[in-house]
Amino acid sequence: MVEDVSLCFNALGGMPGPYIKWFLKSIGPAGLHKMLHGFEDKSAYAQCIFGYSSGEEGSTIHIFDGRCSGRIVEPRGSTEFGWDPIFEPEGYDKTYAEMEPALKNSISHRSKAIAALRKFLDQS
Template sequence: MHAVRHGGPLSREEDRVCHGERQEAGGGFAPAQSAMAKEVIQILGDKFPCTLVAQKIDLPEYQGEPDEISIQKCQEAARQVQGPVLVEDTCLCFNALGGLPGPYIKWFLEKLKPEGLHQLLAGFEDKSAYALCTFALSTGDPSEPVRLFRGRTSGRIVVPRGCRDFGWDPCFQPDGYEQTYAEMPKAEKNTISHRFRALLELQKYFGSLSPPVAGDSRPGGGSGES
């Protein structure tokens, strides 16, 4: 995986940063032609200072809290590719179940499908849930901390509606909307999704690394967390 800066040389930190996106419903990184990779590129647009190149690799399925899992996966991905990486991990958390399925959503989805996810809450009045996306960024240097960029969208679990080509989207309806993720036009979903919000934090971080434009005294707005 590699990243190149548009319009000039990279700064000292940026030249160690490369990017890819992790596949939501499987191990490793999403292939460049996947729906997820296309969505990431659509959200970032042409103003992002790096070019994304996805690479498919196999990553272990770690146990633990979302942040712990994201950091471990990013560290292992950086070790495998011997360089900088960006790894995505997604959770779908049901409040009635104390946050489950959470980071284990892919296993629940594989076995239960969207209909089964909805049925998990059949005995609960509380159908509320939230989608959490975490991008973990490593420069490739194991001595440097992994940076985390998070995005969260609240909603509720409903009877599945819409296209079935994007994971659990058919059964997640974001707050304030009458449509599920799967029913929304991609352009609309990409302005409110958990992935959009996480990528917005990533963009802010890279904006803080860019040299200031002449005459612009505004401070950088990096929001990465280590």
């Protein structure tokens, strides 16, 4: 099993996407927010993809995609976890960083991908 996480800005055609780790390391959360300065569209989505295979030779690789739509905002909340301070999920007035962990984990891109993976494993 492998996992990858992306943060995709719609105004930038999905960038930084899977390169978010390196963008974050280079410019930090505030810099990520500033990337959209000249754009009216601040919408984005967080994405988690799991790839799963039984490991047997020739086995099928199954892909599980979890997404959470939202928007990019000025950093708010704890800076302990990556880009959480700039991502505000759709329907909420708090960033991931401002949310209680239980709420964040229940709506996150990762939880959606895990739910799809679990459903597949339960049916297998």
